[in-house]
Amino acid sequence: MNTSSLAFLLIPFSILTYAGFEPIDDDGLSSISGKGGVTIESDIQATVGRFIYTDEGSIAINDIEIGGANKNTYFGKDWGASSHSGPKLDGSLVTIDVLSDGDLVIAGSVDPKMGGGLIDFGISTGGIELVSKDLATTTRFIESINITGIISKFRTKLDAQTSHIKTEAEFGIDDFDIDISGLNMKVENGFIAASTYFESLEDWGPQGLALQDVTAKVSFDLYADDDGLHIDTQEFKFDMQVGMVSIGDHRVGLVQLDDVNISQSSMLINGHP
Numbered sequence: 001m002n003t004s005s006l007a008f009l010l011i012p013f014s015i016l017t018y019a020g021f022e023p024i025d026d027d028g029l030s031s032i033s034g035k036g037g038v039t040i041e042s043d044i045q046a047t048v049g050r051f052i053y054t055d056e057g058s059i060a061i062n063d064i065e066i067g068g069a070n071k072n073t074y075f076g077k078d079w080g081a082s083s084h085s086g087p088k089l090d091g092s093l094v095t096i097d098v099l100s101d102g103d104l105v106i107a108g109s110v111d112p113k114m115g116g117g118l119i120d121f122g123i124s125t126g127g128i129e130l131v132s133k134d135l136a137t138t139t140r141f142i143e144s145i146n147i148t149g150i151i152s153k154f155r156t157k158l159d160a161q162t163s164h165i166k167t168e169a170e171f172g173i174d175d176f177d178i179d180i181s182g183l184n185m186k187v188e189n190g191f192i193a194a195s196t197y198f199e200s201l202e203d204w205g206p207q208g209l210a211l212q213d214v215t216a217k218v219s220f221d222l223y224a225d226d227d228g229l230h231i232d233t234q235e236f237k238f239d240m241q242v243g244m245v246s247i248g249d250h251r252v253g254l255v256q257l258d259d260v261n262i263s264q265s266s267m268l269i270n271g272h273p
Helices: 003-020 027-031 197-204
Strands: 038-044 046-054 058-067 089-098 104-110 119-125 128-131 138-142 144-158 165-180 185-193 216-225 228-247 250-261 265-269
Touching: 089 119, 138 165
Parallel strands: none
Antiparallel strands: 038 089, 046 058, 058 119, 058 128, 089 104, 104 144, 119 144, 128 138, 144 165, 165 185, 165 216, 185 228, 216 228, 228 250, 228 265
16 A cells, blocks of 8 residues: 555544644643543534645545534434534544553543534535646536534544554434536435434334434444555445436436445455556
């Protein structure tokens, strides 16, 4: 795996880390506890003007924004005050702990002061472009991406003995829209939920949905060796719907995927010479 590929994978994580771990002044120390690990409380609204990955040519992602979803209902239901964040990603507590065997554990939870059991998020981009090596040709193949959703669980562990990173999360994407200008195509009003979503929606209606119906569980193991970067997915089951697909001036209609299961799948990422 070459260094440029590794850097490309790590930069998004670096952006989020910088957004969440800013220099702390005296007032900010009141939000940090050192008993049983370190707990960090933060409000995040991060923007990146342009992210560029260069191999021979380049791919550029413009106008990245990471923060709150800035709305009050998800999957047709109000889940409580913690999911009313406005434009900021707030209401989260991140605990960092080193276990007796040297393992590093990072766990996220909802600040009890916020009420509810969910944290909302919003991610958006402007245009995504392909740029030739001589910079003479630029093709914008995606005009914009907009995603909003909720998170109920996040934890990750770096194993001191194996250097494997195990991550578990529970999340739902209640709306995603992608304007694929390069294909004159739009994907609108999409969502990803738990694999019980469609059945529960039919049985109970939107207001009867439970948290486990709208948040899909995902767990995966991340590690590197001489072959490259491995991503082994232990569990990921979900329901998915795209409310509208448009190609040119024509609408294709609604697309549903029920009980998708990609558990026990593996991916290997490596560079080329």
